[in-house]
Amino acid sequence: MDSLDRDAELLKRFRAGDREAFTTLYRAHQASVFRFALSMTGDETRAAEATQDVFIWLIHHAGAFDPSRGTLGAFLSGVARKFLRRRRAEEMRWAPLDEISLAETRSPCGDSDAETLRRAIVALPEKYREVVVRCDLEEKSYEEAASAIGIAVGTVRSRLHRARALLARKLDRRRKEEQCPA
Amino acid sequence: MSGLSCREFERPLMDRARNRPMDAAVRMALTAHLEICAPCSGAIERQIRLSEAMEALAERTADASAPPSVERAILLELNAVHARARRRWIYAGAGAALAASVAMALWLGSARAPKKIEARVTPAPAAVMQAAVTAPVETAPVAAPVKRAPKRRVKPALKPEAPFVAIPYTPPLDPRERVDVVRMDMPVAALIAAGLPVGAADPASDVRTDVLVGQDGRARAVRLVAAVSSN
Numbered sequence: 001m002d003s004l005d006r007d008a009e010l011l012k013r014f015r016a017g018d019r020e021a022f023t024t025l026y027r028a029h030q031a032s033v034f035r036f037a038l039s040m041t042g043d044e045t046r047a048a049e050a051t052q053d054v055f056i057w058l059i060h061h062a063g064a065f066d067p068s069r070g071t072l073g074a075f076l077s078g079v080a081r082k083f084l085r086r087r088r089a090e091e092m093r094w095a096p097l098d099e100i101s102l103a104e105t106r107s108p109c110g111d112s113d114a115e116t117l118r119r120a121i122v123a124l125p126e127k128y129r130e131v132v133v134r135c136d137l138e139e140k141s142y143e144e145a146a147s148a149i150g151i152a153v154g155t156v157r158s159r160l161h162r163a164r165a166l167l168a169r170k171l172d173r174r175r176k177e178e179q180c181p182a
Numbered sequence: 183m184s185g186l187s188c189r190e191f192e193r194p195l196m197d198r199a200r201n202r203p204m205d206a207a208v209r210m211a212l213t214a215h216l217e218i219c220a221p222c223s224g225a226i227e228r229q230i231r232l233s234e235a236m237e238a239l240a241e242r243t244a245d246a247s248a249p250p251s252v253e254r255a256i257l258l259e260l261n262a263v264h265a266r267a268r269r270r271w272i273y274a275g276a277g278a279a280l281a282a283s284v285a286m287a288l289w290l291g292s293a294r295a296p297k298k299i300e301a302r303v304t305p306a307p308a309a310v311m312q313a314a315v316t317a318p319v320e321t322a323p324v325a326a327p328v329k330r331a332p333k334r335r336v337k338p339a340l341k342p343e344a345p346f347v348a349i350p351y352t353p354p355l356d357p358r359e360r361v362d363v364v365r366m367d368m369p370v371a372a373l374i375a376a377g378l379p380v381g382a383a384d385p386a387s388d389v390r391t392d393v394l395v396g397q398d399g400r401a402r403a404v405r406l407v408a409a410v411s412s413n
Binding site: 026 | 192193196199200225228229231232233234235236238239240242243244246247248249251252253255256257259260261263264267
């Protein structure tokens, strides 16, 4: 039984009242949902909240998953994406302007490339951030990323190109700053 | 090499830096271009460094998973959903039992013909309560031959002391549905089970009630009229 069939079967059992089936599903998929949320937010607390939102939503909408349209993992990451976007919109509504501009802070000295990169990814505009997370961190193909985000493959490629150019510039700038500190 | 050529190599350059499969001819052309184009060879170095940093970042988060508190919260929600579903079944069962007991009471009431006083009411349910109060009520023939002056005798008993109380878990009445109001004596215990605030001290006693019966013959609401007897 492949993962798609197994997930569909577990969801079916859950809908019939088997709580253990849902726990099994949660344990199988929570890490990927959490990692996606963590990559998108750069914040473990927010990622945990988003993961919780996703699975509680699934408890109440178990019938919304259609195995013929893709895997449960992809479905849950789409749900996570919507929750993150909604949360972000709510946060931006209440955040003072100063705080929004501070979101793109410079990396402190001594950060590794990975840490600088993590900060730089979080500071990217969402449409660029998402393709970087899907294609580079989750190592999805262009087609998979396009399907998950709901855009054309060509758009994924062009956004990824633009995002990587921005990130490479940031990393490069940081290296130069470290070489000749002001 | 012209800027246009560099632009043509933008995507292959990114694919190469990301270690993605690439057409052999494109790979050769890109290699040739990188040998003669300093900006593009600089760009690919930056992109390769970026890919390395990406790999490092992906490795750092590879083992990340949601904290145990998330699983606890989800299990709590699962339990709550399960409990709600169980309560729904219990309420549905209780509603069915109550409906059955009311139906039984109706049947028993009809068997005890001398006690039953029936008033057929035709207007919509919204007007039923008022109508039940003011409508002329006819008594069924009484077993013992009595002088026929029933209207005068039952009128005081029809004073609406209490409103109709809906019987839980019965389908709502349609506004245009015809209803019957059946007057009968019901055991206090059955009324308490239906959630009616009955003040009678003895649960074994009977009270006089008006029962609102829908077109389908099912009882929908009950109203207290007066206490009748104690056993």
